[in-house]
Amino acid sequence: MTDIDPSLLQAYPGGMWGLLATSLLLSGLAVALSTAMFMRWRSAAGPADEPLFQNTGPMAETARQLLREFEKNSGDHDNPLVSWTPDTLRRILRTELPGAQVIVVSNREPYIHNLKDGEVDLIVPASGLVSALEPVTRACAGTWIAHGGGSADKITVDEHDHVQVPPGKPAYTLRRVWLSEEEQQGHYSGFSNDGLWPLCHIAFTRPLFRASDWETYEAVNQKFADVVVEEARNERPIVLIQDYHFALLPRMIRRRLPEAIIITFWHIPWPNSEVFSICPWREQILDGLLGSSIVGFHIQFHCNNFMESVDRFLESRIEREHSSISYGGQTTLVHSYPISIEWPPAALEAQPPVEECRRKVFERYGLSDDMKLFVGVERMDYTKGIVDRFQAIEELFTNHPEWIGRLVFLQIAAPSRGTLPAYQHLHQECVGFVDAFNQRYGTDGYKPIIMLAEHHTQEEIYNVYRAADACVVSSLHDGMNLVAKEFVASRDDEHGVLILSTFAGAARELLEAVIVNPYDATAMGEAMMRALTMPAEEQRQRMLRMREIVRENNIYRWAGSMLQDAARLRKRNSIQKVTENPQQQNLGDNIVRMFDKRKSLMRDKTTA
Structure with missing residues (x-):
């Protein structure tokens, strides 16, 4: 007999026999309702027992009961008033995905x-992806598969390349994958970051596509697929694939684990179909991603671009009403899941009061008490608009020279991808601009721009956030940008101004930020002037609202939304298995479509 989801069996009195009886009823019901059944929706979040069918009687009631059981566990979590915590995630796993294994791949x-000096030194990378996913994996007690690139990584794993993390309080398993220098160059530096990164960000840096890089990209994706299959405890894991490094991985896993729920989250923008057509292997990338059960992006705009690319380059059926793509006999959902941060952030726990943070930072950099401090925090990357914000400061000083000597901009720019020419050039451009700027506007005791091209811990970064009068996020194109949300979360004093690029996904949520066009240096300079002179009460009102948004839409809600959709797919697949003959399948498909319609409307209402 075909395997059936245990959670579906539990919904029926009598277990398997009850389910078989329901199947027989459905067979007759399919004929009776084939010409009379239609959907009627009074409200997106209406009660599950509203009349979905014109027909009455025991068979129609059985169908209604099946639909109610299909959606019964998810309603509470869809409620926007739910407090999203690690316990919320654990409850979803326990009630809606009992026994499910969660595998994260990045x-x-x-x-x-x-x-370091003969000793093993532990580093937690200051990465938006890591800070977002780490608390989720802890809550799920899952397995995280990633490239092991540390010089002591191999001596700290067991015979299965496993290490339990976090150190001192293990909550999940880290499985390391070993890549040669050639594999790293072709996969990471080459196709991923010389090709896909500039292609998707449209930051006026020409993408470079080399056949040798593509071959290595394929090989590394296959290596990770082999490890996922090896780590899977059964045929039905929940696999969360992260980012553009693994566009081919979903299809490779699907071939070997056809019943897996595969959710691929694309952390960077997706370009329009015209830009995407530049990629020589565009069809293969789309085919690989459509091996996913769900493809997720930060914002709906990127979902739309992805669906347009599929529509243009693959023979497929796009159902925009349900945000789904039918391709190769499989349906893939395409949803937006705005990523966020942990609330409250772990890095905030050890932070001293804001006044003390400010005093320490000002002492460290020799700033007088009456100075204003603006900060920028990111990797050294040409998509972040670092030079553009420096040019905005120059416009500010030109138009408002009274701020010369009274404003300091502290730029933390962690080294990134230093072997790539575009990044080397950016570093040189930033250093040259800062040196010339400080010579023009600085004095012996005053540097208007302090640039720190070095790595910092999360605790150090939060210390700077709390000391600042404003944080500038001037991304030229960004999927979300978590720096903006980290700054907001750090300000429990409810002060400080966020200056935020309209081209960052976060601008769709943090509407109380001062929104800017980073390509307009003059306007951005005026936005800085506005931040410098904004009354304390206005700062407080804006920060209160932004903190509310970040608190409600935290990382647990991001992960929970994907896990809920995974649970619904599991239940939908179970219903389709129960209704296996043509007459039953017609009814099962109608029930599934009704369920998808209701959930789509509820999602729209919740996020409106």
Whole structure:
């Protein structure tokens, strides 16, 4: 007999026999309702027992009961008033995905072991992806598969390349995958970051596509697929694939684990179909991603671009009403899941009061008490608009020279992808601009721009956030940008101004930020002037609302929304298995469509 989801069996009195009886009823019901059944929706979030069918009687009631059971566990979590915590995630796993194994796949690992002076040194990378996913994996007690690139990574794993993390309080398993230098160059530096990264960000840096890089990209994706299959405890894991490094991985896993729920989250923008057509392997990338059960993006705009690319380059059926793509006999959902941060952030626990943070930071950099401090925090990357914000400061000083000597901009720019020419050029451009700027506007005791091209811990970064008068996020194109949300979360004093690029996904949520066009240096300079002179009460009102948004839409809600959709797919697949003959399948498909319609409307209402 075909395997059936245990959670579906539990919904029926009599277990398997009850389910078989329901199947027989459905067979007759399919004929009776084939010409009379239609959907009627009074409200997106209406009660499950509203009249969905014109027909009455025991068979129609059985169908209604099946639909109610199909959606019964998810209603509470869809409520926007639910407080999203690690316990919420655990409850979803326990009630809606009992026994499910969660596997996370990313290129970057959450913990790195390096050798330093003969000792093993533990590093937690200051990465938006890591800070977002690490608390989720802890809550799910899952397995995280990532490239092991630390100099001591190999000596800290067991015979199965496993290490339990976090150190001192293990909550999940880190499985490391070993890549050669050639594999790293072709997969990570080459196709991923010389090709896909500039292609998707449209930041006026030409994408470079080399056949040798593509071959390595395929090989590394296959290596990770082999490890996922090896780590899977059964045929039905929940696999959360992260980012553009693994566009081919979903299809590779699907071939070997056809019943897995595969959710691929694309952390960067997706370009329009015209830009995407530049990629020589566009069809293969789309085919790979459509091996997913769900493809997720930060915002709906990127979902739309993805569906347009599929529509243009693959023979498929796009159902925009349900945000789904039918391709190769499989349906893939395409949804937006705005990523966020942990609330409250773990890095905030050890932070001293804001006044003390400010005093320490000002002492460290020799700033007088009456100065204003603006900060920028990101990787050294040409998509972040670092030079553009420096040019905005120059416009500010030109138009409002009274701020010369009274404003300091502290730029933390962690080194990134330093082997790539575009990043080397950016570093040189930033250093040259800062040196010339400080010579023009600085004095012996005053540097208007302090640039720190070095790595900082999360605790150090939060210390700077709390000391600042404003944080500037001037991304030229960004999927979300978590720096904006981290700054908001850090300000429990309810002060400080966020200056935020309209081209960052976060601008769709943090509407109380001062929104800017980073390509307009003059306007951005005026936005900085506005931040410098904004009354304390206005700062407080804006920060209160932004903190409310970040608190409600935290990382647990991001992960929980995907896990809920995974649970619904599991239940939908179970119903389709129960209704296996043509007459039953017609009814099962209608029930599934009704369920999808209701959930789509509820999603729209919740996020409106």
